[in-house]
Amino acid sequence: MILTAKRNLLQGIVLLLIIIILGLLFLNAKNNLSQQGIQSGFHFLGLESGFEVSESVIDFTPRDTYFTALLVGILGTLKVSLVGVLFALIIGVFVGLMRLSENWLLAKLSLSFIEIIRNIPLLLQLFFWYALFTEFLPSVRNSLRPFSNVFLNNRGLFLPAVELGARWDLMFLSLALSLVVLFFYRKKWQKIKNDLGVDWRFKKYILCLPLVMFLLPWVFSGAKFDFILPKHIGFNIVDGISASPEFIGLLLGLSLYTGAFMAEIIRSGILSVHKGQWEAAKSLGLSRTQVLFKVVIPQSLRVIIPAMTSQILNLIKNSSLAVAIAYPDFVSVANTILNQTGQAIEVIGIIMAVYLIFSLSTSFFMNWYNRKVLWGQVK
């Protein structure tokens, strides 16, 4: 009895202290803000932004609102994060498997790569790649042309864009249709598989169906496949698709850095599977590839996926370093807004809220996944 009373008293005191401190802080802030003539509140979001953004997924002019600017920032973050995660995964799997190789040179080489990348700050690597791009690539006039329609210069990388003349809505519709069909027929297909035995080739053909259905509307509308080639006009390169030096610098830095960590995760995941599993599977006659794909990798995912999710979240958080090389990601744009409006508390609050949304969603996913791979254990 006394113990609970003591505990409650302690907690009550702590809560009271926290409330008092927060209250004091709040009062101070109010004071200081009114002294500087800054109004609290989020209505500044509706004001005209008055600044330009160097690159954006959607169209943006200085007449658009601060709110739209923030949207542009989020899209910028998503763009570099998605491509970055893709590249990082590729690098991670590649280097991770190299680490596990029986070739001594390959293993040591990948180890050196990982150690170098992991022990140098990401910011420094970003500066390095950015400097490489802006200082060592030629001007537009003397662009490098690795292929006749690809321009590489200190303004960026310019590639041909592909004009498909496609009705994307129809294509996705037919894709969805094919997936629905597959879903309804899956029991029947399982039965056929069970009766005939496993035929890998058969499975592969079934997977082609959604792809075929996806492409069908495009084929029907003429199967247009035009290249819009970048052209050198005056001081610029027009048409085609381009990637700015800022984007490429950020992308390279993020992918290599995160990829190095992912490589280690993959390696430790595969090594985490008990040797006995290898032995049992091998003694049943399974080939090495079969052991890897049917027994070891599924179990290693249990360790790999949570760690990978962390790394993906880290990549998204690290993309905020874009502010240092002037790529318009979310933090970059928010920072500009902060400097212009002085609404520090609101802007920083928005920044933290957006990132918290990212991290909480990944937390939920991880919890769901960890429950899924309990495999009958009681936790």
Place this chain on the structure above:
Amino acid sequence: MGAGQVKSIKISKNPELLALPYLKRYHVWLKKNLFATPIDTLMSITIIFILWKMTSFLWDWLLTSAVWVGTAENCRQAQGACIAFLLEKAPFILFGFYPQESIWRPLLLFCFFILLIAFSKKRERWNLNLGIFWCAFLALFFIFMDGSFIGLKRVGIEKWGGLPLTLMLAVLGIGFSYPLGIALALGRKSKLPVLKGLSIIYIESIRGVPLISLLFMSSVMMPLFLPEGVTLHKLLRAQLAIIFFSSAYMAEVVRGGLEAIPQGQWEAARALGLNKMRILQLVVLPQALRVVIAPTVNTFIGLFKDTSLVIIIALFDLMYTAKASLKDPEWLGFSVEAYMFVALIYFVFCFSMSKYSRRLEREMSKG
């Protein structure tokens, strides 16, 4: 993943190999590890070729064609690295805006620092005295760098920069975030809902946001929350941000360690009559912290690298001075040299930390 006939990679551990004459030994080792299959051989040859090309390029760039003495013009005309640039700018990159005539002070402190680290490496020496030594060193650092308390020319905190600043941020960051992280982890595991709730809110919020947002908070928002007339130098605010940031990650690492301690330890200790505080202090925490040495040092290494972010709020750490040195109109265009120099410094510190952590782990598992 399938062992060959030769059991271990190390030549010294292989009886069949040791039985062979000297040259044949390496022949067999090479055959197994580099040239086992045709594909293997192809890969090995390609890698050796690439490594050869890279080494000869670096050798030429760094040594043969490098310009050690000269002006920027000399460097631009030459093919090799511009070491002259580094020699010219090194004091600035390493020590920032610290006045030239007083540079012996941070230099001396740095030597002491290295000696102290070398001394602290042995685990046997870890005790209260060592802790006091470190605190004394930190106090000495502040007094000496500033100088006014001991009659030297005053060098205010706004002039400190470069490597000493980075090290200061890192050491104070590690020193304070470790105990704070432990406290948070204990708070999270506590049964009192208020403590547990507050800890969880703190940990999850901080871990969910990038360090940049906290640094912005420290430089822009914190002054708003301080009462009128009270100012805290930007550097100290950034230091607080780094400490708070790292402590959240530290808390999760320590929590992992605490959860790895079997319930039986608690029960045995309680049966012996120890109370909760004592159990933590004498039984559970020592074991928990030992179990998670590797992730702990990883967090420290992360902290060290994260200090580079203060460049974004215009603090003069190593990263800032490196970048600033590139803005000198007389010496434009040598970013590769500058960045590689700084990268080397960071690499040396971080890599040594990770090697040390591996050594610690090995020692712990034997003892």
Place this chain on the structure above:
Amino acid sequence: MTTPIIEISEMHKWFDDFHVLKDINLKIDKGEKIVICGPSGSGKSTLVRCLNNLEKYQSGKIIVNGHLLGKRGQNVELIRKEVGMVFQNFNLFPHKNILDNLTLAPIWVRNMPKKEAEERAMEYLSLVKIDDQTYKFPAQLSGGQQQRVAIARALCMQPKIMLFDEPTSALDPEMVKEVLDVMEDLAAKGMTMLVVSHEMGFAKQIADKVLFMDEGRILESAVPELFFKCPKHARTKEFLAQVLH
């Protein structure tokens, strides 16, 4: 004179510089049941693991069911299809349920249709008396149940020889009997078995020959009656005195 199903001649094996198996000579006929015992570190597990190439040997010859097991693992796929192994730590696949554990190898190695594999799996499960746990996961079964499932899993590949590496050493005492019963059934059906075990009662009952290994050598090999009543070697006597207290 029928050829033995397993023939090991002058086999030596080293682990780094440690000579773990010294001059092993052993012939096992079809249907024979051999129990190997000895102190820990004597090399008994290693010997058994050499037979399906989980360990490689450096000198001598091993012939299993007419196939020569090469020093670099030649013929191992053929041999592994005919040799089943049961491990001390069961090594069931934790991410698959019991039924899938059993059908994995027949489906993917022998290309059996799933339905047939499942029918066969159910047969073997009832053989080891675990028919009601098919969709559970290994983590939900007791040790004894897991080991019996492991035996059934090995049997699903219809091997000609079964190797047992200390199958009951990791079990609680009350579960040892259920596993030994299954092994006795198997023996009665005529399976060639090579068992590393400390269970002397089991050896007395079903073994055709008992082998004693010490420090990498087979010191003694005799039928159970002779082995237990009048062991020839001093070390064997010592060991039996310790084990049969």
